[in-house]
Amino acid sequence: MKYSRILGTGSFLPKKILKNADLEKIVDTTDAWIVERTGIRQRHIVSEGENALTMAESAGRQALEAAGLMPKDVDMIIVATTTPIKTFPSTACYLQKSFGIGGCPAFDLNSAACSGFIYGMSIADQYIRQGTIKTALVIGTEVMSAILDWTDRSTCVLFGDGAGAVVLGASDKPGILSTHIHADGSYEDVLSLPIMERKMRSEESIFLQMSGNRLFKLAVNILGDLFEETLAANSLKKSDVDWLIPHQANIRIIQGMAKKLDLPMDRVAVTLDEQGNTSAASIPLALDKVVREGKVKRDQLLLLESFGGGLTWGSALVRF
Ligand code: COA
Numbered sequence: 653m654k655y656s657r658i659l660g661t662g663s664f665l666p667k668k669i670l671k672n673a674d675l676e677k678i679v680d681t682t683d684a685w686i687v688e689r690t691g692i693r694q695r696h697i698v699s700e701g702e703n704a705l706t707m708a709e710s711a712g713r714q715a716l717e718a719a720g721l722m723p724k725d726v727d728m729i730i731v732a733t734t735t736p737i738k739t740f741p742s743t744a745c746y747l748q749k750s751f752g753i754g755g756c757p758a759f760d761l762n763s764a765a766c767s768g769f770i771y772g773m774s775i776a777d778q779y780i781r782q783g784t785i786k787t788a789l790v791i792g793t794e795v796m797s798a799i800l801d802w803t804d805r806s807t808c809v810l811f812g813d814g815a816g817a818v819v820l821g822a823s824d825k826p827g828i829l830s831t832h833i834h835a836d837g838s839y840e841d842v843l844s845l846p847i848m849e850r851k852m853r854s855e856e857s858i859f860l861q862m863s864g865n866r867l868f869k870l871a872v873n874i875l876g877d878l879f880e881e882t883l884a885a886n887s888l889k890k891s892d893v894d895w896l897i898p899h900q901a902n903i904r905i906i907q908g909m910a911k912k913l914d915l916p917m918d919r920v921a922v923t924l925d926e927q928g929n930t931s932a933a934s935i936p937l938a939l940d941k942v943v944r945e946g947k948v949k950r951d952q953l954l955l956l957e958s959f960g961g962g963l964t965w966g967s968a969l970v971r972f
Pocket of ligand 1: 681686690766806807862864865866868901902931
């Protein structure tokens with residue numbers, strides 16, 4: 653078994669929807685500004701009883717069903733989240749308990765922020781390629797609504813809640829061709845969630861902090877280089893890529909990346925308009941959407957890419 657392959661995908665979105673018009677009543681913003689500057693029209697928000705774990709479980713079960721597997725078939729659980737129900741035990745451990753499959757490794761990846769899902773895929777891929785495990789469940793799940801300052805128009809309009817999942821399994825047929833993960837801590841001040849720092853100072857407000865404009869420019873440069881690195885590592889050309897499955901932060905960034913790849917927008921998975929930025933959940937949510945719509949076909953070449961707090965960034969080139 654030389655490769656890990658995507659065997660199934662799944663997702664979960666809370667029913668409650670917050671439209672841009674609803675935000676106009678909360679902060680000094682307009683639907684027109686949000687749509688023009690970001691592409692976002694609405695986002696899903698958790699209700700009572702929903703959290704990172706419940707959403708992860710729904711998305712995970714759906715991915716397993718799509719793969720034709722049972723929880724007992726899972727050899728590793730990785731949950732990418734910056735908004736776990738507890739710092740520890742991990743969301744992955746709780747999920748393992750719900751699945752009744754104690755014993756296999758289960759852990760959260762919260763430090764890679766929006767890149768957490770790609771980091772998780774990369775780790776699971778290494779274990780599967782080495783033959784240590786056969787099947788991994790990789791999930792991104794986020795309750796971004798819980799860490800937003802709802803009086804700050806520059807951040808609260810951007811994010812949403814949700815979860816997405818993939819099941820990776822060992823295969824002789826090419827699946828994940830390569831993953832590329834990076835970080836540069838010198839940009840630590842661009843995007844952060846200073847939970848412990850604030851707690852130590854007994855400050856009550858613990859919110860995501862972001863320098864949006866700087867991040868925008870960094871993302872555009874970083875992702876361009878990342879595409880080149882990813883394609884060169886596989887001796888492939890941009891014309892070989894069938895689908896771009898990008899992190900959903902801003903439609904202008906996504907359009908710029910599609911242009912770099914010479915891909916028309918109907919070959920780009922976009923959920924941003926309906927879901928906002930769901931951080932670590934955005935890529936598996938976008939992937940699941942185009943898979944369930946029947947748009948992505950088996951053996952097509954997918955380029956998944958992300959960037960987020962850290963800075964962290966990463967890609968996965970996948971023969972679907
Ligand atoms: N409604 C109306 N006006 C807003 C606003 C809102 N929700 N948010 C910010 N503004 C205002 C600013 O106050 C500023 O006003 P000023 O010119 O009077 O000072 C003006 O809009 C422009 O702000 P700026 O931050 O330069 O806008 P922008 O074009 O860069 O768009 C982002 C802001 C956040 C949408 C954009 O920078 C972005 O998407 N960055 C990347 C963020 C990202 O990727 N985050 C997630 C990473 S995982």
